[in-house]
Amino acid sequence: MKLVRRSAxxxxxxEMKQIRYRLDDIEAAVSGLDPKPLEISDQELFLxxxxxxxxxxxxxxxxxxxxxxxxxxxxxxxxxxxNYLNQLSRMGWLxxxxxxxxxxxxxxxxxxxxxxLQKQ
Numbered sequence: 001m002k003l004v005r006r007s008a009x010x011x012x013x014x015e016m017k018q019i020r021y022r023l024d025d026i027e028a029a030v031s032g033l034d035p036k037p038l039e040i041s042d043q044e045l046f047l048x049x050x051x052x053x054x055x056x057x058x059x060x061x062x063x064x065x066x067x068x069x070x071x072x073x074x075x076x077x078x079x080x081x082x083n084y085l086n087q088l089s090r091m092g093w094l095x096x097x098x099x100x101x102x103x104x105x106x107x108x109x110x111x112x113x114x115x116x117l118q119k120q
Contacts, residue, residue, distance in 0.1 A: 048093070055084040056093055064106040 045053055058073045059065045067082035085105045088094040094105045
């Protein structure tokens with residue numbers, strides 16, 4: 001077993017303290033955020049077919065979801081959820097963006113959704 005010098009240990013301990021302070025600052029900043037949930041009436045949701053509505057509500061509950069995450073929550077296969085998520089994206093109900101290798105879907109803004117519903 002190799003012994004660690006006291007000065008190296010002190011530097012590591014000091015660095016860990018700094019990391020902890022930064023994490024505390026980040027947690028304080030994040031806890032102060034209060035995002036407004038997207039309010040969609042039942043009537044607007046009933047414009048979607050049942051299978052797409054279930055997928056949309058799943059993404060709505062998480063805020064963002066990949067096809068795998070949505071499939072785990074709905075109990076359907078990933079390929080089917082990917083298809084449904086892409087349909088919702090093309091219809092303008094969700095936005096699609098890539099996080100490295102994973103494609104994530106998230107809700108669009110309330111104003112954009114109202115514009116799309118008025119066009120229908």
